[in-house]
Amino acid sequence: MAYTKAPAISTNSSERIDFVYNSQARSADTPEVDSRFLNVMVENLPSPIGQNSRAVIKSRPGMSSLYTLSGGIGRALYYWVFSNVSYIVAVCGDKVSINGTILQTLTTTTGAVGFVEHVDDLGVVTLFMCDGDKGYVFTNPTLAPTLITDVNFPSPHVPMPIFMDGYIFVAKSNSQDIYNSELNVPTSWTQTGSPMYISAEMYPDTVQGLAKNNNYIYAIGRGSIEYFYDSANAVGSPLAREASAVLQFGTIAPRTIIQTSKEVILVGETGNAGHTVWTIDGFKEKEISTSAIRSILLKEGTLLPEAVGSVVRVSSQKLYILKLTTRTLVYSFDTELWSEWASGTDNNSNFFGTLLCDGPGGAALALLSSGVTVAEMNEDTFLDVDQAIYCQVVTPKYDFGTINRKTMSRLALVGDVPDSTGVDNTFTIYWTDDDYKTWSAGRSLTFNYDFPVISQLGNFRRRAFKIVYNAPHLVRLDEIEVDINKGSS
Numbered sequence: 001m002a003y004t005k006a007p008a009i010s011t012n013s014s015e016r017i018d019f020v021y022n023s024q025a026r027s028a029d030t031p032e033v034d035s036r037f038l039n040v041m042v043e044n045l046p047s048p049i050g051q052n053s054r055a056v057i058k059s060r061p062g063m064s065s066l067y068t069l070s071g072g073i074g075r076a077l078y079y080w081v082f083s084n085v086s087y088i089v090a091v092c093g094d095k096v097s098i099n100g101t102i103l104q105t106l107t108t109t110t111g112a113v114g115f116v117e118h119v120d121d122l123g124v125v126t127l128f129m130c131d132g133d134k135g136y137v138f139t140n141p142t143l144a145p146t147l148i149t150d151v152n153f154p155s156p157h158v159p160m161p162i163f164m165d166g167y168i169f170v171a172k173s174n175s176q177d178i179y180n181s182e183l184n185v186p187t188s189w190t191q192t193g194s195p196m197y198i199s200a201e202m203y204p205d206t207v208q209g210l211a212k213n214n215n216y217i218y219a220i221g222r223g224s225i226e227y228f229y230d231s232a233n234a235v236g237s238p239l240a241r242e243a244s245a246v247l248q249f250g251t252i253a254p255r256t257i258i259q260t261s262k263e264v265i266l267v268g269e270t271g272n273a274g275h276t277v278w279t280i281d282g283f284k285e286k287e288i289s290t291s292a293i294r295s296i297l298l299k300e301g302t303l304l305p306e307a308v309g310s311v312v313r314v315s316s317q318k319l320y321i322l323k324l325t326t327r328t329l330v331y332s333f334d335t336e337l338w339s340e341w342a343s344g345t346d347n348n349s350n351f352f353g354t355l356l357c358d359g360p361g362g363a364a365l366a367l368l369s370s371g372v373t374v375a376e377m378n379e380d381t382f383l384d385v386d387q388a389i390y391c392q393v394v395t396p397k398y399d400f401g402t403i404n405r406k407t408m409s410r411l412a413l414v415g416d417v418p419d420s421t422g423v424d425n426t427f428t429i430y431w432t433d434d435d436y437k438t439w440s441a442g443r444s445l446t447f448n449y450d451f452p453v454i455s456q457l458g459n460f461r462r463r464a465f466k467i468v469y470n471a472p473h474l475v476r477l478d479e480i481e482v483d484i485n486k487g488s489s
Helices: 291-306
Strands: 012-018 036-038 040-045 054-059 062-068 074-082 085-092 095-098 101-105 114-119 125-130 135-138 162-164 167-171 177-180 197-199 207-213 216-221 225-230 239-247 264-269 275-281 284-287 308-314 317-323 328-332 337-341 353-358 364-368 373-378 391-394 406-416 425-432 443-447 453-455 464-469 476-485
Touching: 036 040, 040 337, 040 391, 074 114, 074 125, 074 353, 074 364, 085 364, 114 162, 162 207, 167 207, 177 207, 197 239, 207 264, 264 308, 275 291, 308 364, 317 353, 353 373, 406 443, 443 453
Parallel strands: 036 337, 308 353
Antiparallel strands: 012 476, 036 391, 040 054, 054 476, 062 373, 074 085, 085 095, 095 101, 114 125, 125 135, 162 167, 167 177, 177 197, 207 216, 216 225, 225 239, 264 275, 275 284, 308 317, 317 328, 328 337, 353 364, 364 373, 391 464, 406 453, 406 476, 425 443, 425 464
């Protein structure tokens, strides 16, 4: 009887590598270890009939300059719609500008400046502004504001005003006191000859900032958050404390406190001096930072109080932008993923947008760090004020289900080129086989409709990839496809 040898089982296969991972950097000092998104966003695309939806990454929108300002460092940016007309209010140094025209010179030159709109019983809208020293009321965007001269207006104060039920509320600096204006009169802060205020006294920490959510005012201290509601008191402060509700964390970074229509967001400090990013909706808090983000916040150390937060809509996603001293962290409420934004031709320069806010037509507005330029971020711009955007994706390590030594014979990028210019876009691909200690030489891949590939990628046990792109065109990537032979040892 003839002997027949059974054929060997093939270990060749094509594998897909997903990009969609949260940042997993094991150290704040090593951003390119484990996984990273730099200047890219994750977008969930609706699925055709019979197919699953897919998540893709794309380069973030760029910014174009609207106008330049004078005065010094940027302190505030606010988008005001008055009588159905759009106005951009910016504060740089001691100068307050509306649509690029200076309307007011302040007595202060540094520090945060806060805005809130006031609506009286007749529906008359005014814009309240405070700079830590004085308060101002804009009755018209084309006229200089009215200075509040009431001796009972709190000064110095925390420049984070709140409007609720016809009142303006402002916290006095280095105190537990929350002052309020007279009902429907934001320029008056005196009642029967006395100031109107209430104290946040449940915990012995001073008020770092105020926020409003679900008709409650949050008095945010360093180690606690107290809740106040309108009790309709006829004399003194209209507020009363919600004694049954308190959160036992606060913040040392008051400019990270952002109030949205749904929640309050802040970098919170817990009792053990740890720092994390929280959202608060009503009486319920939720941590949204990862271990990697907590590590970055810890590394800020004594500089963390200078952090600045913003919330904007970019590419139809609601984003929390957290500007630190050397890095800018970005959280998407839609995908629940963190990424980073940077400016310049490499990954070493911080994002130069310091303050951001929503603007007209769904475009985000940014006040650049120099304080001299107001820029607009939208989908049709692929440069940051004429500068290329450096995009980088670092993946986790992949072993494809086995620690056997494997051979990779082919790599292709899977995605599409939605840019109407029709220009082919070149990516540079790197890989590491030694836990991110060293990287291969870069291999170029010109991305077009033919899905070109690179080949002969050598042997490995576990491999991670880095993809770099800095052309002024929009791209979307689905996955990496590789051909591997998994071997046997």
